[in-house]
Amino acid sequence: MTTEWRHLNxxxxxxxxxxxxxxxxALVERLAPGAEVDLRANGLRLRTDTEESARDISKAAGELGLTADPSVLQQVNLAFEATDPAAVTDFWRTAMGYEASSTGLQDPLDRDPSVEVRPLPDPRPLRNRIHVDVVRPSYAVDAARAAIGQQPYGAWGVALADPEGNEVDLVPGDELSPDADDWWANFAAMVFYPTTSPAQAIRLTxxxxxxxxxAGIPLEIDLRPTGVTIDGSKDQWEDDMPNGGPAFVELAQRIQAAAHDLGLTPDPRPLRFVQFGIDAVDGDALSTFWRTVLGYQPDPREQVSDIYDPRRLNPVLFFQQLDANDERTKQRNRIRFELVVPDPQxxxxxALSAGGRILEQTPQHCLISDPEGNELDIR
Incomplete structure (x- = not known):
């Protein structure tokens, strides 16, 4: 097997x-059917099920002069501990619009983090310091709220809680513009076009x-067997950023015209934005820890605490101030992150160089605490 590839998840x-x-x-145009592609302005991630396909992709990439860097590969996922895993799983499946998988819950388009729910060994009644933001089209949010049977609450009127108190801010997105009505603004502009053949998906890509x-505008372009998702990235979604304002709407119009020329119509149902917030006594220290272990970069906007994956393949993290005397600092969260990487060590x-502490280690995984007790399971 070529050394360019790694087994990840x-x-x-x-x-x-x-x-x-x-x-x-140019590499996408040479792919055989079946590969999943996440195309970015600075490169592309490819996933395939067979070694033969991987060898063919490596050969084509070499002919195009593209250089592989498997050391940057990672997948950030989410794990819950619950006294009633079935009820908690059902809540998050509904809130996020996920599908059940053999290991938990999965984004049907395989873009957003997977979710696993495990039995809780000890009671933890206080609110978590890690919380989840999900933005979906407004009609999908309305349907999820109705299915869950809760009225939203909280400072922004969007919070919901699962049966054990784990919270999600389930935020309704809006249509982007009357001039680009295929698109939704879910903390960033995005659209999904179902396709009927690999050739059609490749032509759109x-x-x-x-x-x-x-246009000089960086996009996330994700090709799947079922279609193509195009996403403007939250960390660039401001009027004075590359993906904001009239210039982006003009690009969105051109993209939807190209899609219509191929006979495609949008389907907003799979669209979703997911990010994670961490309540922090020392936000700078925690930002440094998570940037170090994940290889993330700070968002350039002064008014936000976001950090993001420079390849825009994994979820945004942000930090909110927590009082040092808050009793939640003394309780382990019921939520933790999981990081799947080719080189765990x-x-x-x-993580240790940035103030982390090993809680548990086996040949299969290493559970690490950040400086304030939030947990990361490296696998």
Whole structure:
């Protein structure tokens, strides 16, 4: 097997650096059906189930002069502990619009973090210091609230709690613009076009890549067997950022025109934005820890505490002030992050260098606490 690939969550996975969307799309155009692609302005991640497919992709990438960097691969997931795992699982399946999988809950488009719910060994009655934000189209949020049977609460009027008190801010998104009515603004502009064949999906991907390069606007372009998702990225979604204002709406119009020319119509049902917040006594220290272990970068906007994956493959984290005397600082969360990586020891060393502490270690995983007790399970 070529050294360019790693098994990540049971799937052969790699990353190729590329200088533009179009340069990455040139590799997409040479793919056989079945591979999943996450195309970015700085490269692309590919996932495939067979070694034969991986070898073919590596050969094509080499002919195009693309360089693999599997060391950057990672997957950030979420785990809950619950006294009633079935009830908690059902709540999060409904709130997030996920599907049941063999290991828990999964985004049907395999873009957002998976969720696993495990038995809780000891009572933890206080609120978590880790919380979840989910943004979905407004009609999907209305349907989820009705199915859950709760009225939203909280400072913003969007919070819901599962049967054990784990909270989600389930936020309704809006349509982007009357001039780009295929698109939804779910903390970032996004659209999903179902496709009927791999060739149709590849043609759309290539067209979007060229339009994004021509506009000088970085996009997330994710190709799946069921269709293509195009996403403007939350950390750039401001009027004075690359993906904000009239210039983005103009690009969105051009993209939807290209999709319509291919006979495609949008389906907003799978659209979703997910991010995680951490209540922190020392936000700077925790930001440093999580940036170090995840290889994240700080959001350039002064008014936010976000940190983000520079390849925009994993969820945004942000930090909110917590009083040092809050009794929640003394309780373990019922939520923790899980990090799947090809080289766990490098991440363990990074976590320890940034103030982390090992709670438990086996050959299969290492459970680490950040400086304020939030947990990361490195696998």
């Amino acid at each position: 049971g799937t052969l996975t790699t990353w190729y650096d590329a200088p533009s969307h179009a340069a990455g799309a 290539s067209a979007v890549a060229q339009l994004a390069d021509d 490098a991440r363990i060393d990074a």
